[in-house]
Amino acid sequence: MTEVIDGEAVAADVRADVADRVELLEHAGVTPGLATVLMSDDAASETYVSMKQRDCEEVGIEGIHVEIDPDAPASELYGTIDDLNDRDDVHGILVQLPVPEHVDTRQVLRRIDPEKDVDGFHPENVGRLVAGDARFKPCTPHGVQKLLEAYDVETEGADAVVVGRSDIVGKPMANLLIQKGPGGNATTTVCHSRTRDLEAKLSNADIVVAAAGIPEFVDGSMLKPGATVIDVGINKVDAETEKGYALVGDVDYDSASEVAGAITPVPGGVGPMTRAMLLYNTVKAAGIRHDVDVGLR
Numbered sequence: 178m179t180e181v182i183d184g185e186a187v188a189a190d191v192r193a194d195v196a197d198r199v200e201l202l203e204h205a206g207v208t209p210g211l212a213t214v215l216m217s218d219d220a221a222s223e224t225y226v227s228m229k230q231r232d233c234e235e236v237g238i239e240g241i242h243v244e245i246d247p248d249a250p251a252s253e254l255y256g257t258i259d260d261l262n263d264r265d266d267v268h269g270i271l272v273q274l275p276v277p278e279h280v281d282t283r284q285v286l287r288r289i290d291p292e293k294d295v296d297g298f299h300p301e302n303v304g305r306l307v308a309g310d311a312r313f314k315p316c317t318p319h320g321v322q323k324l325l326e327a328y329d330v331e332t333e334g335a336d337a338v339v340v341g342r343s344d345i346v347g348k349p350m351a352n353l354l355i356q357k358g359p360g361g362n363a364t365t366t367v368c369h370s371r372t373r374d375l376e377a378k379l380s381n382a383d384i385v386v387a388a389a390g391i392p393e394f395v396d397g398s399m400l401k402p403g404a405t406v407i408d409v410g411i412n413k414v415d416a417e418t419e420k421g422y423a424l425v426g427d428v429d430y431d432s433a434s435e436v437a438g439a440i441t442p443v444p445g446g447v448g449p450m451t452r453a454m455l456l457y458n459t460v461k462a463a464g465i466r467h468d469v470d471v472g473l474r
């Protein structure tokens with residue numbers, strides 16, 4: 178029987194744990210604060226940010242939200258980041274990506290104080306992750322690692338294939354899987370758009386993390402029987418639903434679930450974990466700033 182990995186349940190556990198640690202901070206007189214910055218009128222981005230704010234409220238994190246007109250000059254966003262860097266009540270800063278084309282994403286990511294960079298995208302934090310001394314693990318791959326741990330999926334010595342090499346998902350995912358220690362020690366192959374014979378790589382994988390952004394790209398015929406399949410993809414496809422579309426992952430769930438040992442659904446798999454790990458990083462950031470041991474590594 179294929180086990181369905183319940184991201185909603187594991188994320189609820191992470192949130193409950195984070196809420197306990199918020200109490201530790203409160204005892205020390207600290208209220209953790211997360212600032213979200215939105216410079217976009219994209220409906221999906223608006224939804225993501227409002228969900229993040231709602232999550233904050235649920236666990237006792239103070240949410241601060243700043244909206245910037247997408248047509249405003251880039252300097253307005255940079256100035257906002259500078260202000261948030263200076264604020265004592267802000268422990269985490271998240272600029273919702275993508276930003277408009279006239280704004281340089283790299284500059285945005287470099288401008289955020291690395292100690293408030295709860296997305297883990299600042300080069301200093303990327304470097305620390307690669308060096309095996311992560312301060313903030315990027316939320317999506319960290320969430321995947323937590324799911325594997327929650328379902329006792331052995332990574333040590335496992336053959337893992339990550340499909341996708343983005344800075345947000347693929348690369349940090351591979352970096353986490355190869356680190357020494359729990360949730361790591363996997364022999365990890367990173368596949369991408371120029372990979373030759375993806376099928377051969379997948380057919381040997383004990384763990385597959387699909388993050389290519391292509392609807393239902395990985396199907397059951399490509400998988401090793403019993404593999405653990407983590408579907409990061411969220412793709413909008415036309416469908417005869419009320420909204421006129423449906424959300425599907427990068428894995429063809431029906432065929433994959435006949436072969437896999439365990440699999441994440443979309444929605445309800447990785448998505449809720451990404452949100453939960455943002456709360457985790459924010460509380461960790463507040464602990465670091467105020468020298469309170471909240472017990473998050």
Ligand code: NAD
Nearest residue numbers: 317341342343346369370388389390409410411447448451
């Ligand atoms: P991206 O577009 O930045 O990267 C996609 C990667 O897939 C690229 O590195 C590319 O080389 C690779 N790729 C493209 N075609 C390929 C092919 N034919 N074979 C192998 N690799 C191929 O996307 P991203 O930001 O990494 O996101 C990936 C997916 O995950 C998207 O569907 C996105 O919406 C989703 N996502 C979900 C969450 C979540 O919380 N669940 C978070 C971030 C992203």
